[in-house]
Amino acid sequence: MTATTRQVGEREAREVAEAARETEWTRPSFAKRLYLGDFDLSLIHPQPHAVAADDAVRGEEFIARLAAYCETLDGLLIEREAKIPDEYVRGLAELGTFGIKIPVEYGGLGLPMSYYGKALMLVASVHPSVSALVSAHQSIGVPEPVKMFGTDEQKQLFLPRCAAGAVTAFLLTEPDVGSDPARLASTATPTDGGYLLDGVKLWTTNGVIAELVVVMARVPEHEGGRGGISAFVVEADSPGITVENRNAFMGLRGIENGVTRFHQVRVPAENRLGREGDGLRIALTTLNTGRLSIPATTTAAAKWCLKIAREWSAERVQWGRPIGAHAAVAEKISFIAATTFALEAVLDLSANLADAGTKDIRIEAALAKLWASEMAWRIADELVQIRGGRGYETADSLAARGERAVPAEQILRDLRINRIFEGSTEIMHLLIAREAVDAHLSAAGDLASPDADLQAKAKAAVNASGFYAKWLPKLAVGKGSDPRSYGEFGPLAKHLRYVERSSRKLARQTFYGMGRWQAKLEYRQGFLARIVDIGAELFAMAASCSRAETLRSRDAAQGESAYELAAVFCEQARLRVDHLFEQLWSNTDDADRRLSQQVLDGKHSWLEAGIVDPSEGTGPWIAQWQPGESTAENQSRRYR
Secondary structure: OOOOOOOOOHHHHHHHHHHHOOOOOOOOOHHHHHHOOOOOHHHOOOOOOOOOHHHHHHHHHHHHHHHHHHOOOOHHHHHHHOOOOHHHHHHHHHHOHHHOOOOHHHOOOOOOHHHHHHHHHHHHHHOHHHHHHHHHHHOOOOHHHHHHHOOHHHHHHHHHHHHHOOOEEEEOOEOOEOOOHHHOOOEEEEEOOEEEEEEEEEEEEOOOOOOEEEEEEEEOOEOOEOOEEEEEEEEOOOOOEEEEEEOOOOOOOOOOEEEEEEEEEEEEHHHEEOOOOOHHHHHHHHHHHHOOHHHHHHHHHHHHHHHHHHHHHHHOEEOOEEHHHOHHHHHHHHHHHHHHHHHHHHHHHHHHHHHHOOOOOHHHHHHHHHHHHHHHHHHHHHHHHHHOHHHHOOHHHHHHOOOOOOOHHHHHHHHHHHHOOOOOHHHHHHHHHHHHOHHHHHHHHHHHOOOOOHHHHHHHHHHHHHHHHHHHHHHOOOHHHOOOOOHHHHHHHHHHHHHHHHHHHHHHHHHHHHHHHHHHHHHOHHHHHHHHHHHHHHHHHHHHHHHHHHHHHHOHHHHHHHHHHHHHHHHHHHHHHHHHHHHHHOOOHHHHHHHHHHHHOOOOHHHHOOOOOOOOOOOOOOOOOOOOOOOOOOOOOOOO
């Protein structure tokens, strides 16, 4: 191969992505039904409690030890040196932090997702780079795919090492390949007893210090094998592997993220996970719960922002009053507090559903990642605004002139990446929308196919009419229209009735969009994004009400506080939902597309006159690479 990227058409790209989807729904999904207008609160409330008593005891003991250790770590040191000290990593390994979810029989702690989330919150509060280290290893690195798809031999070989602290990484992205895996250019060529890996991987979180990596590479079709994108567990010190660069970013300054080249790297056949061609399915399935690391770290950030906002707003005085007493700041504090409660509600619910294992949470996990990353970013932005000039000043600068070292600007920088990695907001919109409209696409059949002829579309229209004749009447009336519904939730009942009514309205609006655009619906990305965002807000509202009632049943005093937080959050969320519903049909989408195309065509390039571009001439937009031996110095290192 001489080209750095496979050139594929739109159809092939779509087919590759579609083939990797899980198409069966063998377990109920609260979120999937929500998008279809069926708000079934019983699927999430009372919340499932699948944590065994002994696991809870061990989990609390571990969290206590981890909290005590985190108190000894210096997050500002990590920020200053752009590196997590090796002794910090060794200390985490000794506590068992790299094996939280790995079963006990393989040397791990064998704790459920709920305690994994608590652990990520703790380490993230030290510095988000620490949570990135732990989650990249355990959420998407070697342990999870091996636990889910590995053979008994692979589990015995790799999981004990991972639990003991062998840092791992997940390598999919390439210099010109992100969310479009059909263009994957790295290859795994079959050879005697195994494969030869060639390619370059970009943004390899943990890749600089990894001992083991999961690599996605394309196996060519060959005699005795079907080929396709496949997953391999690879020893990071294998001959032919070079970490060519340690990347630096605007945030997460301690992250060990690099560019890794593979040149004729020999991988035994027994290191392949699953069958040839199963790589993308393994990656997507792993991400179903792996994405829950984002809600955990963002919830930690929100809690810290709330603490700083509360303390600072009571201390800082302007015009004779604490700034928190001024309405402009009070609105921001209210938003931060209410949304922080909802973030933890979404995290707890998602983790409990994952632990119970009785529901399909692929949409819930995706919604949690999408919504949490967006809302936490808003919270951090509001904190910087509340802090004013001190919010823009670095913690070290504040300390140097004798003030409290509050890294508000750092948390804003650190949180920004969550809207991009493990599925950018735009990609998450498309992924969730694909699942949300799946029933419509199945009912529409060839109506939703751009390649079907008129005869096929006419036949599909008859079949679709039968589905909608039964489904649409169900969307007319529901529990949300009965003022007595959800009475057990007291003052929150009205918000649950709103969620139920909005769920049915959302399903109707999706149907109208399907009827209007049919096969072109996939190109109406603004419409689909709003559909998804409405569902995300409704999901967060339901989670918040459920958590408030759960807390009330355990502790009346805390329950009263939770009810107040949930009520304000729901009021705020309802305003956002109402606005999104309005924007479904009243927007500038068509004008935006036209103007965007004009900009791309250069029609308005005169607007760019009068500036200098410091990046001009510094290099290509996308670095080109060719297969071959590396000429760079290896940046790889080990912490142990």
